[in-house]
Amino acid sequence: MKLLARADAARPTPSDSPFELVVQRLSEVIAGKSRPLRLALACLLARGHLLIEDLPGVGKTTLSQALGRGLGLEQARVQFTSDLLPADVLGVSVFERDSGAFRFHPSPVFTQLLLADEVNRATPKTQSALLEAMEERQVTVDSETRPLPAPFFVIATQNPTRQVGTFALPESQLDRFLMRIELGYPDAKAERELLPGGG
Numbered sequence: 657m658k659l660l661a662r663a664d665a666a667r668p669t670p671s672d673s674p675f676e677l678v679v680q681r682l683s684e685v686i687a688g689k690s691r692p693l694r695l696a697l698a699c700l701l702a703r704g705h706l707l708i709e710d711l712p713g714v715g716k717t718t719l720s721q722a723l724g725r726g727l728g729l730e731q732a733r734v735q736f737t738s739d740l741l742p743a744d745v746l747g748v749s750v751f752e753r754d755s756g757a758f759r760f761h762p763s764p765v766f767t768q769l770l771l772a773d774e775v776n777r778a779t780p781k782t783q784s785a786l787l788e789a790m791e792e793r794q795v796t797v798d799s800e801t802r803p804l805p806a807p808f809f810v811i812a813t814q815n816p817t818r819q820v821g822t823f824a825l826p827e828s829q830l831d832r833f834l835m836r837i838e839l840g841y842p843d844a845k846a847e848r849e850l851l852p853g854g855g
Contacts, residue, residue, distance in 0.1 A: 675701075678726055685722040686715050688845065692837050696723060696811070704834020705790050705810040707775075707825075714839045716813040720771040723811070730805065732764035733771040736778035738821060742785035749798050760797065765789050768805050772812040776822045783829055786810065790832040 675697065682693045692708075696719060699706045708716045717733075724731035734745060747763040764770065765786075775783060789795050793804045812833070817824050830836075 681726055682719075682722050686719055686839075689715070689719075689839055692719070692839050695835055695837050699835045700727075700807070700809050702834060703807065703809075705812070705832055707812050707814060707830070707833040707836045708839060709814045709816070709836055710838045710840065712815060714841055716839060717771065717773060719839065720769070720811040720813075724769040729768040729807070729809070731769040731771065732767040733773055734764050735773045736775045736782065738777060738779065740778045740782050742782050743797075745782060745785040746789070746795050746797055758798070760800075760802075762802075765795060766802075766804060768807055768809065770808070770810045772810055774815055775812040776814045776817065776825055778823070780823055780826060783823070783825060786812075787828065787832060 675694075678697060679690065679693050682697075683690055686693060696706055700723065708719065710716060720733075721731070723729075734740070743763075745763055745765055747761055747765070749758040749760045751757070752759050772786065775786075789804060789808070790810055793806070793808045795802050795804065810832075814825065815822055
């Protein structure tokens with residue numbers, strides 16, 4: 657009986673788990689959003705990709721940056737706009753006169769955590785440039801396939817489609833996301849916590 661009691665005392669509580677510790681640290685940056693933080697972290701650990709659908713200014717980009725810094729991941733951000741081209745997302749081969757050969761210039765997709773910010777502001781052709789990267793964790797440019805770093809995690813943010821200048825994500829793109837979450841505005845308590853620190 658004493659042995660069982662000692663074993664129970666030595667067993668870590670759920671709040672001591674590495675998962676909970678990361679959530680607690682992230683909650684210091686994004687107040688009042690414990691559930692979305694847990695889902696984002698679970699999505700990353702499950703090797704999926706995350707789509708955050710919400711209005712501008714609720715902390716979508718902050719969540720991505722905090723998650724990357726908190727886990728020590730190399731991260732990059734692509735701001736999706738209507739003039740963004742697939743080569744801006746994947747990289748491009750450029751002819752160099754000195755060497756007489758083409759040299760591949762990698763894009764921000766060659767990172768561990770990619771923030772595809774406002775992904776639905778880009779045209780469908782540019783959106784689809786992420787399909788291979790998200791599914792197979794590789795990029796094919798000029799018939800050459802290049803692997804992406806591991807882990808490779810995409811957090812895409814999406815503005816409401818009723819806003820001007822947005823394109824709905826096709827089903828083939830939505831299928832690449834393991835989770836779709838919303839952050840929403842912080843509650844009154846979280847707003848009070850944010851005000852003294854300036855966010």
